[in-house]
Amino acid sequence: MEEDLALSSLLFMKICNLFGRWKRAQRRSPPKRLNRNLEQIKKNKSSLSLPPEEFWRCPNNFHWVFVPMKEQDDEEFFENTCMNVTMFNKLVSLLEPEIAESALLPEKITAEQCLVLTLEYLVKGFTFYYIKSKYKLRSYETAHDIILETCELLWKVLRETYLAEPTESTYSTIAEKFSEKWHLPCCAGAITCMKIVTRRKKNRSNYTAVLATCDHNYVFTSLCIGNKCEFENTxxxxxxxxxxxxxxxxxxxxxxxxxxxxxxxxxxxxxxxKTIMRTYRRFEESDRRKIFNYRISRGYQVIDNAFGILIARMHIFQKAINTKPDDCKSIVRAAVVLHNFIMVNDENQKYCPPKFADWEDDNHSIKAGGWRYTAGKKIFSLRPAKWAVRNHKQVAVDRRDFLAAYFESKGAVEFQNEFVDSISV
Incomplete structure (x- = not known):
């Protein structure tokens, strides 16, 4: 009897061991029927999402939030787009023909929807993944392609009007305004070099270099995007x-x-x-050179403020842009032409209100503008860069010395001596 019980126990344990091994094997390898179903799903990925003709009919954040906001809340609309409804509708009408002809966009997507997604990316600084989830897009690639293609189309439709190559008459007008507003004669604009941080890997940052000029009113007049500040080849x-x-x-x-x-x-x-007058170095300063530095700096700060306004309004520049260099180029160009479009059409000066840029008090002292407090310490993507060009010609040195002597004599303004006296104390 005892031998029968022992044999039964051993047999039961063996059966349990075999059953456990079978269950573990089932977990590792799904049944053939399930495998066939998975293969069918992989072959028909389109069955997991809406068909193209119904893609934009699905209610999403555009229908639930943006459309009511556009109709009812002007303040919130400006915070999300940096423009009023009139400017937005004008921009949509400019984009509609290009959106309709683009082969890289979904068939049923409208120009308004493309522009909303792009402004969410540029103005709010949202990522492609967040926009994909917020607007119920199919994938990260869908959001990426729509936004990048819209950036290219914005550059195409706005460039000729709002960032056209300056002509002789354009430079003459800019020089007159610079002389009138910033007391800087013969100045065709301010120029600077910036680098835009794109990707960070192992404590190293890649960047795209930008060379830009602007007029007296913080509107960009030229834009050149190069590689590592090597603009000699552009x-x-x-x-x-x-x-x-x-x-x-x-x-x-x-x-x-x-x-x-x-x-x-x-x-x-x-x-x-010969085409760029820059300040003297500090260790070279005399009273004449201090005056020259002060006068040139008043003109240069205009381009500094133009980029500051761009950073404060386009939050995409308040962090590293996680894109490829070519994509970064499209993003920067679209942001700059949008900035110019808004600056030119913003009659109520809501985009750049008084004292939002650096301003002068009654004593001609420069005060910090509101954009510096709006951007705060978030400025990360755009940084000053150095455009190194060798072999400075003596002609340029002589011209700068001549202009410095002119500022001290016939071209003097009454408040410059007060500035020199204040920094000499």
């Missing part, structure tokens, strides 16, 4: 170095010969060229 960089820009004829400053040519106002990050 058309605009060569034009600056070789003095082939369509500047007006030289202007007579003193009433006697020689006449002084037009130039851009730059800082120490820029090279000293």
């Amino acid at each position: 058309s605009f960089g060569q034009a600056v170095i070789n003095c082939t820009l369509p500047f007006p004829d030289t202007e007579d400053l003193t009433g006697n010969k020689p006449k002084f040519p037009y130039y851009f106002a730059g800082n120490l990050c820029m090279p000293l060229l």
Whole structure:
């Protein structure tokens, strides 16, 4: 009897062991029927999402939030788009023909929907993954393709009007406004070089370099995007170095010969060229050079503020842009032409209200603008960069010395001596 019980126990344990091994094997390898179903699903990925013709009919954040906001809440609409409804509708009408002809966008998507997604990315700084989830898109790639293609179309439709290549008359007008507002004669604009951080890997950052100029009113007039600040190989960089820009004829400053040519106002990050007047270095300063630095800096700060306004309004630049260099180029170009479009059409000055940029008090002292407090410490993507051009010619040095002497004598303004006295104390 005892032998029968022992044999039964051993047999039961054996059966349990075999059953456990069978269950574990089932977990590792699904049944053939399930495998066939998985293969069918992989072959028909489109069955997991809506068909193309019904893709944008599915209610999402656009229908639930954006449309009511556009109709009812002007303040929130501005916070999400940096423009009013009139400007938004104008931009949609400009985009509609290009959106309809684009082969890279879904068939049923509208220009308004494309623009909303792109503004969410540029103005709010949302990621492609967040936008994909928020608007119920099929994938990260869908959000990426729609936004990048819309950025390219924005550049295409706005460039000719809002960032056209300056002509001689354009530079002449800019120089008149610079002389009137910033007391800087013969200045065809301010120029700077920036780098945009794109991706960070193992404590190393990649960046895209930007060379830009602007007018007296924080509107960009030229934009050049290069690789590692090597602008010598670009058309605009060569034009600056070789003095082939369509500047007006030289202007007579003193009433006697020689006449002084037009130039851009730059800082120490820029090279000293015949077309760029930059400040003297600190250890070279005398009273004359302090005055020159002060006068040139008043002109240069305009481009500094133009990028500051762009950073404060386009939150995409308040962090590293996690894209490829070519995609970053499209993003920067779209943001800049959007900035110009809004600045030109913003009659109520809501995008750049008074004192949002650096401003002067009654004593001509520069005060910090509101954009510095809006952006705060979040400024990460856009950083000053240095455009190093070798072989500075003596002609450029002589021109700067001549202009410094003019600022101290016939071209002096009454408040410059007070500034020199204040920093000498």
